[in-house]
Amino acid sequence: MNLEILAIVVGAYTLITAYLGWLGYKKTRTAADYLVGGREIHPVLMALAYGSTFISTSAIVGFGGAAALFGMGLLWLTALNIFFGIFIAFVVFGRRTRRIGAELDAHTFPELIGRRFNSRFIQGFAGLVVALLMPLYAAAVMIGGARFVEVQLKLDYSLALFIFAVVVAAYVFFGGLKGVIYTDAFQGGLMFVGMAILLVVTYMHLGGPSSHGALTDIASKVPPSLQAAGHRGWTAMPVFGSPLWWQLISTIVLGVGIGVLAQPQLVVRFMTVKSGKELYRALLPGSIFIFMMTGTAFLVGALTNLYFFQRVGKISLAMVADPVTKKPNIDKIIPAYIGDAFPDWFGYLFMVTLLAAAMSTLSGQFHAIGASIGRDFYQQALAKGKHQERTVPIAKLGIFFAFAATIVLGYNLDVGIVAIATALFFGMAAAAFLPCYVSALFWKRATRIGVTAGMLSGFSAWAFWVLFFHEKESAALKACAALFGKPSLVAGTDWAVVDPIVIALPISAIVTVVASLLTPPDVIKKVTKTEAEAELVAAGK
Amino acid sequence: MFGFGDLGVTLAYLLTLFSVVLSIVYAIRKWNAEEEMPAAHHPPEENLEFEDEV
Numbered sequence: 001m002n003l004e005i006l007a008i009v010v011g012a013y014t015l016i017t018a019y020l021g022w023l024g025y026k027k028t029r030t031a032a033d034y035l036v037g038g039r040e041i042h043p044v045l046m047a048l049a050y051g052s053t054f055i056s057t058s059a060i061v062g063f064g065g066a067a068a069l070f071g072m073g074l075l076w077l078t079a080l081n082i083f084f085g086i087f088i089a090f091v092v093f094g095r096r097t098r099r100i101g102a103e104l105d106a107h108t109f110p111e112l113i114g115r116r117f118n119s120r121f122i123q124g125f126a127g128l129v130v131a132l133l134m135p136l137y138a139a140a141v142m143i144g145g146a147r148f149v150e151v152q153l154k155l156d157y158s159l160a161l162f163i164f165a166v167v168v169a170a171y172v173f174f175g176g177l178k179g180v181i182y183t184d185a186f187q188g189g190l191m192f193v194g195m196a197i198l199l200v201v202t203y204m205h206l207g208g209p210s211s212h213g214a215l216t217d218i219a220s221k222v223p224p225s226l227q228a229a230g231h232r233g234w235t236a237m238p239v240f241g242s243p244l245w246w247q248l249i250s251t252i253v254l255g256v257g258i259g260v261l262a263q264p265q266l267v268v269r270f271m272t273v274k275s276g277k278e279l280y281r282a283l284l285p286g287s288i289f290i291f292m293m294t295g296t297a298f299l300v301g302a303l304t305n306l307y308f309f310q311r312v313g314k315i316s317l318a319m320v321a322d323p324v325t326k327k328p329n330i331d332k333i334i335p336a337y338i339g340d341a342f343p344d345w346f347g348y349l350f351m352v353t354l355l356a357a358a359m360s361t362l363s364g365q366f367h368a369i370g371a372s373i374g375r376d377f378y379q380q381a382l383a384k385g386k387h388q389e390r391t392v393p394i395a396k397l398g399i400f401f402a403f404a405a406t407i408v409l410g411y412n413l414d415v416g417i418v419a420i421a422t423a424l425f426f427g428m429a430a431a432a433f434l435p436c437y438v439s440a441l442f443w444k445r446a447t448r449i450g451v452t453a454g455m456l457s458g459f460s461a462w463a464f465w466v467l468f469f470h471e472k473e474s475a476a477l478k479a480c481a482a483l484f485g486k487p488s489l490v491a492g493t494d495w496a497v498v499d500p501i502v503i504a505l506p507i508s509a510i511v512t513v514v515a516s517l518l519t520p521p522d523v524i525k526k527v528t529k530t531e532a533e534a535e536l537v538a539a540g541k
Numbered sequence: 542m543f544g545f546g547d548l549g550v551t552l553a554y555l556l557t558l559f560s561v562v563l564s565i566v567y568a569i570r571k572w573n574a575e576e577e578m579p580a581a582h583h584p585p586e587e588n589l590e591f592e593d594e595v
Contacts, residue, residue, distance in 0.1 A: 071550075072545065072550045072553070072554075073549065073550055073553070075550060075553035075554050075557055076549075076553040076556075078553070078557045079553050079556040079557040079560055082557060082560035082561055082564065083556070083560040083563075086560075086564055087560060087563060087564050087567070091567065209543060209544065210544060211544070212543055212544030212545055213544035214544075215544075216544060216545065216546040219546060232546065232547070233546050234546075235544065235545045235546035235547070235550055236545070236546035236547040236549070236550060237547055237549035237550060276574075277571075277572075277573065277574055280567070280568055280571035280572065280574055281568060281572060282568075283564045283565070283567060283568035284564065284565055284568035284569070286564070287560065287561050287564030287565060287568075288561065288565070291557065291561045295557060
């Protein structure tokens, strides 16, 4: 280990990040600055912040490791990430979100949907769900980063996890969304460079794109247990309808590919730019960024099998199997590959790339959790719009909560959990929020009662499926075993591998539509300024 | 094609490239597009009254 290079790389990164966090702090004067960056962020900064918040260590380490297991079928997720996560998100959803958000003076995603339907309940409930469940996703991101530090620096995993969370919580706490976006944009740039080098050097190692054919040729090396589950090699899709196919398509591709549209920490980015034109402009850097991030992670992840096979005659899973339990930890595949295939200096640069990926996503998550607690749950739902001045202090308390919850989960979640926990949160967001969000933007006939029913039914169906049907989670959570004496009510059938999003999202959408059509249209009342607005005006904001 | 083992992965690869190109071309074409007038759900001068409470 070259400590001098390591100290220079990490020191420079930390100083720049700290400076940008301080810059955000200096430019933050109002609640709008803290929550939506004053609605005047440059489109390139917004695109990089969106992309770097979207793509985390979870995408690079967790899903890269998943690609080493499932193969290049994960490229479907790259396609969906760019088409839905960037193109549809910016052009169709983003522009309306920005406009309606500005009209309604919404500062958070729950506030956008709550105000659109004149409902404190919607805002409070959505805020509470974000506050309680987003730490799971944040923990997945943090584990991804800490695992890399553990492998690369031989540092204690618990210590790595703790340092990560402290640094991020500090600059989100002080800098608000401006600090988050400035640091995200810098971190996004770093991530781009790191991943570009990773892609080019991997192809150089393995003989360019012809390495795809070489990877196809070692399909017979797939372990028999995976072949029995539907695996057909790392450059082919699993057998249609097999357990692996369901896991790849329903959990990983659909969960994240569709769930991205209703991610609170991403939706709020649309409200930070000045006009819809900025969102068109943001498409260009945004699409190239996501292509480089996920495309590289998934291609390289699958190709690690070829690299390890050529080098030591083993596939990636065998390289990261626990010596005692023999259970492979796929979260260690990308770190193991970098450690083996690249010189020290790149290991350090890539570690900083991952630090950037983790910190940019965590900062967005901590900010979203804090805002959900301070703005949505406390100030709007509990205090009924009063005490505007308490929003930011309570949001800061919420950041402490996010920090503590993430640390606790990070220490306790099972190995190889990164991709699964991420997909779980994305699926929940889609099931609970997507029909409501779509209705808020595009369907005037949607009613408050209709979207409330849809949101509650989507969330309940998701939770029910997670607790009692989807075996991966129901077995771990043990509620089904306690009540019914088995890990899943459908154990041993294909239903046990069908992701909750496949069930909960259609339920949520159908209930939203039917309940809206069965209830009278909402009447928008013309009223004088609310107390909260009056407070703002009185405070000169 | 591209050395992939089946059509499913090849399609995903092509769709990825298509999505990137689509985004870039669309961004360039709309670079200076003016924003359409808002279809106001709530006109700016109005404020909201919440219909429900928690």
